[in-house]
Amino acid sequence: MNILVVDDHPLYRSGVVHTLQNTGMEVNVVECAALETAFQRASEGQQFDLVILDLQMPGYQGTDSVRAVRMRLPELPVLVLSGNEDPAIVRDCIDLGACGFVPKSAPSDEFHAALTLVLSGGVYLPPTSLSVGSPASRAQQDAWARLGARLTDRQRQVLLGIVQGKPNKVIARDLGLSDTxxxxxxxxxxxALVVSNRTEAVYALARAGLTMRDLEPAPTRAC
Known part of the structure; x- marks a missing residue:
């Protein structure tokens, strides 16, 4: 498994690498101190399974670093690390297609849990972010529990695209469907999820503990 770690702080970057090397997973870690270096490594043909990205990178403001990675490497899952735990920032990162957000203040076991969940196809959100706003209603809880029965295989594929942060046009192209x-x-x-927008849908899946594997179309059975 190849993991790209992008952080301009050498001490923190080395700490992330050390943690990765002690997870028990077989990982090959590539370190980069700048986003441009990371893009260069990816352009050289090396395949990565995940990028762990420091939100605040030189030359980028706010969530621009996440936006840049999603534009340049749209198929690469992004796990964001940040010292800013503002729930609005977390939401913006997820809205841009990040598959997880870990505060830099989090203990190593939380980082490991986030890493495991994201690599298995899930979306990791810090507990403080999940608790913001109104708790899930009974209708939402019931909807999440019945999610498999309420969505067709094609709708599961569309939901996969939503979780991956893909816009409708890209989902349409990937699935050979019209925008309409x-x-x-x-x-x-x-x-079906009793939510009003795409980001809330991703949060709903995170609250329900569902991963992208859970959304894969069910295998057809021979008659």
């Missing part, structure tokens, strides 16, 4: 059809599927998905 994808919009219709998205509307049904939001209704």
């Amino acid at each position: 059809t994808v919009k219709s599927h998205v509307a049904h998905i939001l209704d």
Whole structure:
């Protein structure tokens, strides 16, 4: 497994690498102190399974670093690390397609849990972020529990695209569907999850403990 660690602080970067090397996983870690260096490594043909990204990188403001990675390396899952634990920042990162957010103040076991969940196809959100706002209603809890029965295989594929942060046009292209059809599927998905937008849908999956593997279409059975 190849993991790209992008952080301009040598001491913190080495700490992340040390933690990765002590997870018990077989990992090959590539360190970069700048996003441009990371893009260069990726352009050289090396394949990565995950990028662990410091949110505040030189030359980038706010969530621009996440936006840049999602634009340049759209298929690469992004796990964000940040000293800023503002729930609004967490939400913005997830809205841009990050698969997880870990505060730099988090203990190593939380980082390990986030890493494990993201690598298995889940979305990791810090507990403080999940607790913000109104708790899940009974209707939402019931909807999440019945999610498999309420979505068709095609809608599961569309929801996978939403979790990966893909816009409707990209989902339509990937699945060979029209934009109108994808919009219709998205509307049904939001209704099924009892949420009002794409980011809330991702939060719903995180609250429910579901991963992208849970959303994969069920295998067809021979008659």
